[in-house]
Amino acid sequence: MASKVATKKSRKKTFEKSEINLKLSKEKKIALFKTVVGIRRFEERSLQAYNQGKIGGFLHLYIGQEAVAAGIVSLMEENDHIITAYRDHGHALAVGMNMNECMAELYGKYTGCSKGKGGSMHYFAPDKRFWGGHGIVAGQTPLGAGLAFALKYKNIKGCAVCFLGDGAVNQGSFMETLNLVSLWGIPVVFVIENNGYSMGTSLKRSSAEESLAKRGEAFGVNWDTCEGHDIFEVRHKANEAMSYARDKVKPFLLEIRTYRYRGHSVADANHEKYRTKEEIETYKKNKDPINLLRKKLIADKTLTEALAKEIDQEKKVEADTATKFAEESPYPPKTEIITDVYWSVDNDEKKQLKGTYFFND
Amino acid sequence: MPLITYREAIKQALSEEIDRDENVCILGEEVAQYNGAYKVTEGLWEKYGDKRIIDTPISEAAFSGLAIGASMLGIRPVIEMMFMSFSYVAFDQLFNNASFCRYMSGGLMNVPIVVRGPANGGTNVGATHSHTPENLVANHPGLKVVCPSNAYDAKGLMKSAIRDNDPVFVMENTLLYGEKWEVPEEEYTIELGVANTLKEGLDVSIITHGRCAMIALNAAETLAKEHSIDAEVIDLRSIRPLDEESILHSVKKTHHAVLVEENKPFCGVDAQISHLIQFKAFDDLDAPVHRVSAIDAPQIYSKPLEDWQIPNETRIIESVLKCLA
Known part of the structure; x- marks a missing residue:
């Protein structure tokens, strides 16, 4: 029977002392710090470019939530x-995509990770086992199940982690998928990054039951909850979830409570109207994932103040360099509009394909 | 050459491809233990078991998306829509994810899935179960769509669709499932993008696809017998990619075109073909292009009226006579 995973009641447990976190070498802890700082500096720089009118489209910033992606990606095994x-x-940055290709994609440049064809919402790096970047709320959830289905089909031990927001839990496709993965025993971990707001609608105003992960019970899916500001807690809980999925070949639903400092997207000018400034400031002050990690790493002597500052500076320079790279890169040529549409057309070296594929006069 | 049903031809294609490639599997509602709502997959579960022939809950969005995700890692799922009408509840998965993932990733991935199932009216089931969405599919660059009109084509196109590295929709027809055609025992495939001239003629080109091609062929015989009109019948087989050359070649020969399809007329497949003909064969036309489509209203339930609503021999003959008048 599905249930909330039993955890020791003492919430004071220091997660950095849990087995999975004790395994972290000094280098790996520094790498985690570099990742969260890198994400923050990249996004701040992209926001600046957006405000200067240099990039368009949507820009959904992750600022405040960095420990979730960084923590979970650090647990990925080879399959x-x-x-x-x-x-x-x-x-994207956590799996190792570089700032240049990511920034150039925001600029719609040819050097972008998707050659300027996807934009902010559609980053992909299949070589790093990162399958997007999907624009429609919950649209990625059955795809995540499919990745895990493929592992099981091929008898490969591994899992797929499919992230979604607190708004996505109310989409039919996600509920259909939860049923399916439980029914078939699919090793997928759904991670609800609950930042409290589905666009401008608070959790209270959008979900009848505020414990989102509890919905797993209705489908026989084991679940747990976690705080998202402490990367060690994220790693501890996600490791349990991912190990369960890999070992038992079953799905798991993990709700991580986190917070975004910015609006739903940069175009969301109301984000200080549907929530108070104090709410944002209080979270920043008490739960900022980067500050918290820095403090912990200084306390355990992984970092010094000087090294932390040096890393911060390094990431700022990296983001500035990426911006320069993006600005100096060319736009894709017009001929690129109709490439990468069909695999068969792109790979028709011998010109053997029959029929018309594109209908332009 | 053995005479087999359209249904049997599809089943042979599925079975042969399952044998050929361990990554081919079939997912859908009632495809396994129930033997298929229209018995297309009859016997396959018994032969191949749970791994290859997979019953799904009634969750088109979930199993379509799951197939797309699995295909990214090399699985080649064939998903059955009990009716192609049901693809509408999986619209985001099929028309955003299957079609655009390759593009949005700048070509880093591809989605080798097949979406198959009946897409036709004429079965007395009302508007919700009678859609012919080949025009919708063709309107989404990244997707391919074929409409086999007979058992031979159904088998050959299905095998090509399964081997294709892009997402392909195969639009079948419940009214054809029980009809028989000659299908060779030896293996063959039919390339996408190649039309089939079902009957050569000199007076008018009837350009059509799916079951309408068979109706048009009958109409052509009547036109010959009763009106001494020598009609050419071009069966498109594949909508996207489209064999424009065969269409233009035929129209340049007959100077008259009558387009026949079961789609509703507005933005139907034939709207595009009509444009093609006027744009690339304008000077060859001796009359405006004529169209026979489903009468432009939701599919009516009442059987005699529905039979009139979708193209039939009488309406095709009337249209040809008008075009040649």
Whole structure:
């Protein structure tokens, strides 16, 4: 029977002392810090470019949520895959996509990770087992199940982690998918990044039951909840979820409570109207995932103040360099509009394909 | 050459491809233990078991999306829509994800899935179960769509669709499932994008696809017998990619075109073909292009009226006579 995973009641447990976190070498802890700082600096720089009118489209910033993607990606084993929705910059950088290709994509440049064809919401890196970057709320959830289905079909031990937001839980496709993965025993971990707001609608105003992960029970899916500001807690809980999926070949639903400092997207000018400034400031002050990690790493002597500052500076320079790279890169040539539409057309070296594929006069 | 049903031809294609490639599997509602709502997959579950022939809950969005996700890792799922009308509840998965993932990733991935099932009216089931969405599919670059009109084509196109590295919709027809045609025992495939001239003629080109091609062929015989009109019948087989050359070649020969399809007329497949003909064969036309489509209203339930609503021999003959008048 599905249930909330039993955890020790003492919430004071320090997650950095849990087994999975004790395994972290000093280098790996520094790498985690670099990842969260990198995501923050990249996004701040992209916001600046957006405000200067240099990039358009939507820009859904992940600022405040960095520990979730960074923590979970750090647990990926060689046969694990991830997929997410449109707030995807953090996941992309965490899997190792570089700032240049990500920034250039925002600019719609040819050097972007999708050659300027996808934009902010549609980053992909199949070579890093990152399958997007999907624009429609919950649209990625059955795809995540499919990645895990493929692992099971091929008898490969691994799991897929499919991220979604607190708004996505109310889409039919997600509920259909939860039933399916439980019914078939699919090793997928659904991670609800609950930042409290589905666009401008608070959780209270959008979900009848505020414990989102509890919905797993209705489908026989084990579930748990987690705080998202402490990367060690994220790693601890996600490790349990991912290990369960891999070992038992079953799905798991993990709700991570987190917070975004910015609006739903940069175009969301109301984000200080549907919530108070104090709410934002209080979270920043008490739960900022980067500050918290820095403090913990200084306390355990992984970092010094000087090294933390140096990393911060390094990431700022990296983001500035990426911006320069993006600005200096060319737009894709017009001929690129009709490439990458069909695999068969792109790979028709011998010109053997029959029929018309594109209907332009 | 053995005479087999359209249904049997599809089943042979599925079975042969399952044998050929361990990554081919079939998912859909009632495809396994129930033997298929229209018995297309009859016996396959018994032969191949749970791994390859998979019953799904009634969750088109979930199993379509799951197939797309699995295809990214090399599985080649064939998903059955009990009716192609049901693809509408999986619209985001099929028309956003299957069609655009390759593009949005700048070509880093591809989605080798097949979406198959009946897409036709004429079965007395009302508007919700009578859609012919080949025009919708063709309107989404990234997707391919074929409409086999007979058992031979159904088998050959299905095998090509399964081997294709892009998402392909195969639009079948419940009214054809029980009809028989000659199908060779030896293996063959039919390339996408190649039309089939069902009957050569000199006076008018009837350009059509799906079951309408068979109706048009009968109409052509009547036109010959009763009106001494020598009609050419072109069966498109594949909508996207489209064999424009065969269409234009025929129209340049007959100077008259009558387009026949079961789609509703507004933005139907034939709207595009009509444009093609006027744009690329304007000077060859001796009369305006004529169209026979489903009468432009939701599909009516009442059987005699529905039979009139979708193209039939009488309406095709009337249209040809008008075009040649």
